[in-house]
Amino acid sequence: MSSPQIKIPATYMRGGTSKGVFFNLDDLPEAAQTPGKARDMLLLRVIGSPDPYGKHTDGMGGATSSTSKTVILSKSSKAEHDVDYLFGQVAIDKPFIDWSGNCGNLTAAVGSFAISNGLVAPDRIPQNGICTVRIWQANINKTIIAHVPMTNGKVQETGEFELDGVTFPAAEVQIEFLDPAADEGEDGGAMFPTGNLVDSLEVPGIGTFKATLINAGIPTIFVNAADIGYSGTELQDAINGDAAALSRFETIRAYGAVKMGLITDISEAAERAHTPKIAFVAPPQSYVSSSGKQVNTKDIDLLVRALSMGKLHHAMMGTAAVAIGTAAAIPGTLVHLAAGGVDREAVSFGHPSGTLRVGAAATKVNGQWTVTKAIMSRSARVLMEGVVRVPGDCF
Known part of the structure; x- marks a missing residue:
């Protein structure tokens, strides 16, 4: 007999010109709370990959690189940081998740999720104004700062900020990528790994x-x-x-x-x-x-x-x-x-x-x-929240 579906708390979010399925690490099944085959198999099934038809009809993915994304967040293990952010880029037609890099667009949604899901200490969240969320990007071991607007103690998502590539305006979220270049000893070496500008x-x-x-x-x-x-x-x-x-x-x-x-x-x-x-x-x-x-x-x-x-x-x-x-x-x-x-x-x-x-x-x-930091403005919005369902034997 086939295994019944299970429910996993999840939030479907747009960040910048991308969207993906966001999870709190603690909400994942125990086998998927650590890196490995079980985690990858679970997230592949959530997105609907591998899909030989290239449509993601049976999953949450959108069959493009911008919409076949997963995010796992947890309270940060790093001093002076609020949240650990792990990003998985899901292949569409192959059983593969690439954990080698960050998604800068979805970074804009990380701060919002962290605030709304109890990953930021209450005393760091203003009733009104800007909440500064300190993000540890776990894929590349870098610090990112998200400046998230707040209104009456809630994340302000609507607004008039327009971002080319996104249909509707929303609230502006400024993102600072601190020390964005690779350090000596990191994967790939220095900012210019060959030592040449060209x-x-x-x-x-x-x-x-x-x-x-x-x-x-x-x-x-x-x-x-x-x-x-x-x-x-x-x-x-x-x-x-x-x-x-x-x-x-x-x-x-x-x-x-x-x-x-x-x-x-x-x-x-x-x-x-x-x-x-x-x-x-x-x-x-x-x-x-x-x-x-x-x-x-x-x-x-x-x-x-x-x-x-x-x-x-x-x-x-x-x-x-x-x-x-x-x-x-x-x-x-x-x-x-x-x-x-x-x-x-x-x-x-x-x-x-x-x-x-x-x-x-x-x-x-x-x-x-x-380069000490790079700065850009994006926007983010919760599209749906609740649970995502997958067959219980898919991982």
Whole structure:
């Protein structure tokens, strides 16, 4: 006889331009409270993966990299932090969860969940104003600060802040990514793992490209749009409908991952689909976004298009935005050059859904570039809360 379904408390949330299923660690079945096969099997079933139809009809996922996400939160084990945040990027058509990186967009929802679910001490929550939530990002061992608006002791979710890539306005949540670059000794090494601001990336069978390889927010490979045959104004259909193009991007990503020291052989890239990201940049020019909004050259500093989990992202990953802001602040990177080679502490870039502004201040210390923090504004909202059901024998 088949096992009956079980109920697990869960919250379905949008954060930035992503959405996912949020869990309190203590609410998970005991076998899934620690990392391992049981946890992965449970979360795969929650999302509805692997789905050979690519639709997530039998799960909570949305069949895109932006909507196939899970989050596990708990009271922080780190001093001076409120909540530990663990992110799992769920593959759509494979039985695989990538735990190698953060989701910057869903970070905007972490503070809200933590406040509403008793993970932040009551004496740190104002009745009105801004609650500062100190987040320990457990995937990458970094501190993130979320500034969450409060009204009458409750998280303020509605508002007039508009975010390109999100349909409706909401309350603004400012996010600070502290010391966003990788430290020596971390996975992949320093901010520039090769020691160069621009490398020559040789990809057999495809070509040799200039590339900026950076660990900031999330490991990211930046190439020039023109070098790979694009303008930088492309929307999703221009890339995602081209199987040959997607294959080329994945091959470039794999060779970039090896050069960054994230993997030792290109064959390992498939098991690290979430990181590194690959993005292409170009100087600013006007285009029409996916929503029909006109983006004018004068409103942006550069164009950026980025791929996530093998597909062009509909907007921009939050962690990749941190990488963009950081690279734009450092003279000589491809991002800085695409933005006009001008020194700046904030950059506005065009993506498929519109524009985004991110700030980062870079300084050179003992010959090495460092960034103390990157800042951007997002929004978040609870979509549904209650329980999610899965077959009791799925894990």
